[in-house]
Amino acid sequence: MxxxxxxxxxxxxxxxxxxxxxxxxxxxxxxxxxxxxxxxxxxxxxxxxxxxxxxxxxxxxxxxxxxxxxxxxxHPERSCEDANSLAQEQLTTVETKIAQLEALRSELRRMVAAGCQGIAGDCRVIETLADHGLCGRDHSVPGRLSS
The missing domain is CATH 1.10.1660.10 (Multidrug-efflux Transporter Regulator; Chain: A; Domain 2)
Incomplete structure (x- = not known):
């Protein structure tokens, strides 16, 4: 062998x-x-x-x-029910992450579009990062630190 x-x-x-x-x-x-x-x-x-x-x-x-x-x-003689269940769980996890990423992309696009050409004190990106209330929608990721 x-x-x-x-x-x-x-x-x-x-x-x-x-x-x-x-x-x-x-x-x-x-x-x-x-x-x-x-x-x-x-x-x-x-x-x-x-x-x-x-x-x-x-x-x-x-x-x-x-x-x-x-x-x-x-153990190929066993039922594949557990495999199906695990694949479904993983699909749900991936779909959740995709939705979160789409929300992040949307918010980042909004921030970039609202950016400024002047000084940092007038920068919409910095202003939005400093005040989560200025975001267009919730884009927080569960399980991560958020304040």
Whole structure:
């Protein structure tokens, strides 16, 4: 069976070596076998698993959701209801973020359009940032500090 070093695994999956070590540390990737010289040796399944994790991260899935999805992938006879539910949760999260970003874009466009050419004391951008009440609509992001 073909065996890969950690560097070759990283290259094959287009991730960094510390990322592989991190995924091993948190249990998303199993600990690899070790050679007699104590080097990690990975099989082709590690490339597929790492690609799965990378793709899930690109889609924004949190680590715990990925853990559940990997468990489902490891047990193909189980129902995919949990996978559907996790995907729906992630879609809802993404749609919420998009709505927040659209609100931010709208407010920034409004601020830029109202900008001035004079001195900073008369700057509409600075004035709006100093007084949230001057904003056109609420654009705060839940979970972030707001005053």
């Amino acid at each position: 073909m065996s890969l070093t950690i560097g070759k695994l990283a290259a094959a999956a287009d991730v960094k070596v510390p990322t592989i070590r991190f995924y091993e540390q948190i249990g998303l990737l199993p600990e690899p076998v070790r050679t007699v010289s104590d080097r990690r040796a990975y099989d082709p399944a590690a490339v597929r698993r790492l690609a799965f994790i990378k793709h899930a991260r690109q889609l924004g899935f949190p680590i715990e959701a990925i853990r559940t999805l990997l468990d489902l992938a490891d």
